[in-house]
Amino acid sequence: MKLSTKIFAGYVVISVIFSAGIYNNFRLSDDVLANSRYVAQSQLVIRTSSALHRNIIDMESGMRGYLLTGNEVFLEPYHQAQHNIPALFEDLARMTKDSPVQRESLKQVQVIQDRWHRTFAEKLIAEKKANTSNPMAGLQHLPSASEVMNLKGKQMMDDIRQLFRSFNAIEYKIRDARRTILDNSINRARIISTTLTVISILLGLSWAYYISRFISRRIMTMVNLANRIARGNYRNQIEDKTHDELSYLALSLNKMAATIHRTISELEGKNKELDQFAYVVSHDLKAPLRGIENASRWIEEDMGKDLPDNIQEYLMMMRLRVHRMENLINGILALSKIGRGKETQEVVDVQQLLVETIDMVAPPPEMKIDIGPGMPVLFTARVPLQQVFSNLLSNAIKYHDKTNGHIWVSCLEEEQYYRFSVTDDGPGIDPQYHDRIFVIFQTLQERDAIESTGVGLAIVKKIVQRHGGTIAVKSAEGAGATFTFTWPNTNTGKSENNTITA
Known part of the structure; x- marks a missing residue:
């Protein structure tokens, strides 16, 4: 399987788990919205039920007031309630269409209220109106006073009240059941969401760890191969059967x-x-x-x-x-052999190396060579460094135009290199020839005047560049010359800071 396919598969699995969590929360939101709508509907049912009950009570109160006083002002709430009650019955019937028990209670209320209205209330009101001779007379003068006395009307009203209590109790019970269902849904959704989130996080971290380890291990294998190649071991091969x-x-x-x-x-x-x-x-x-x-x-x-x-x-x-x-x-x-052989690294005291080199080039007695202070102690190849100093000192001596010349060797420490300089007070070099002198076989004087092969500075340049350094000359005609080259800063200390004259 390709690496990109593995990464994509892990992303898909985690995305599916997250999607399941989102879907679960979406379903929960639907339940919450449905329950909210039901609560709002339930509150409306309770309000409508209370309004219907209140209107029925208003009819009863208006009727009683009129029967006791004969004042028709008490009949205004009676007629108003009579007008409102049919619409309220219709609204409650529509809102409770999915609750057969409530529908049955509502039908019983409607039957009792209708019987109370037709056979009891209207009959008494009509009899009261017919008694025009004595409108302030009490109920005992009415033909149907016995029905009032035996509490027939009160019994019907008590039945209506009991039915309304049952109706509302059912509504509250259904609301509590829905609330319990919603609470259970919320708890279940929380558990599922938390579980899916934890699983997705653990799976994501595990997959990321696996992929990172898988990639880093193989990359480090390749880095190790590259390092072995850099060290000159070219026979190593990576065995990889993953095919990605x-x-x-x-x-x-x-x-x-x-x-x-x-x-x-x-x-x-x-x-x-x-x-x-x-x-x-x-x-x-x-x-x-x-x-x-x-x-x-x-x-x-x-x-x-x-x-x-x-x-x-x-x-x-x-x-x-x-x-x-x-x-x-x-x-x-000599030029062709530079870098061919294996160079032995050793601790080199540059100050002592210069003393030996000066003795080796054997300058004339009148030629003065000074070694400046601060010469380092390096861990480097001794022979190439000595050859560089030997060729530069030999050139300074060979091309000097005075019998009592003076040569200085100095050193300046930098961050990654030591900058060595060999300075003489000889005839100097015209700037137009500064590049030419490092080219093989190039000399600035006739070969018959000074015996020279024109190879020395070419060898110096090649050695210095092979060790990662640079070489340059600073000179003007008649003003001496300074050859400066850099050498890697692999020092282990410094020589004694004494100036040595040879």
Whole structure:
């Protein structure tokens, strides 16, 4: 399975769980809304029931007031209630259509109220109105006074009240049941939502941990392979059978490692061939040069004093050219071998190294060389650093135009490098030649004037650049020269801060 498919699958699963939680909350909201609507409807039923009951009571009170006083003002609420009651019955019937028990109670109320109205209330009111001779007379003068006396009307009203209490009790009971159902739904929804949320969080964290570990482990495998390649071990391969996007990267790294191994192997073979070629060429070139030098000496020995002075001068010039050619061959071999061999890292006291180097180049007694303070102690390759100082000091001595010259070697510590400088008070170098002097075989003076191969500074530049540094010259004609190069700051301390003069 592809990595993107795994990530997408995890996202889908978590999304489904979240969607289930959202759906559960949506269903709960529907229940809440339905219950809210029912509560509102129930309150309306109770209000309408109370209004109907109140209107019936108003009819009874209006009738009693009129029967006792004969004042028809008491009949106004009676007639008003009589007008309102049919509509209220219709509203309650519509609102309780889904409750058969309430519908039955409502029908009984309507039957009793209708009987009370037709057979009791209207009959008494009519009799009261008919007694015009004595309208203030009491109930005992009415033909139907016995019905009042035996509490027939009161019994009907008590039945109506009892039916209304039953009707409202049923409504409250249904409302409480709905509230209980809603509370249970809310609790169930909370439990489900909490469970789904916890599951989705745990699943999300687990999946994220699995994916991150899965990816990081494989990436670290590739990083380790890259580090091994950087250290020169090109034979390692990554075994990856997952067949996803990272597998393609692993395959590319394997191909790269194989290609680098093949290229390095070919390069090593070519280098061996070049080394062999250089050895053979140098040997084959030096053999005729030695033959020329020997021939010139044999001529001198054979002719002895009969050798003309100009011929002797030509033979001497010939031997000088032979030596120059041999030095050129040696310089080319030295330049080609830079970086080929394995450099041994060791602790190098630069101050002591300079003392040894000055002794090795053997400056003339009148040439003064000062070593400045602050020379570091480095953990580095000793031979290349010594070769750089040796070539720079040799050049400063060789090209100096004074018999009592002065050379300074100084050092400046920077964050990542040491900046070494070799300064002389010699003839200086015209700025237009500053780049030219680091090119192989390039010299600024005639070779016959000063014997030089033009390889020394090229070797210095190659060594410095190979160790990650830079080299530059600061000079003007007639103002001396300062060669400055940088060397990696891998110091383990500093030498004694003393100035040494050689």
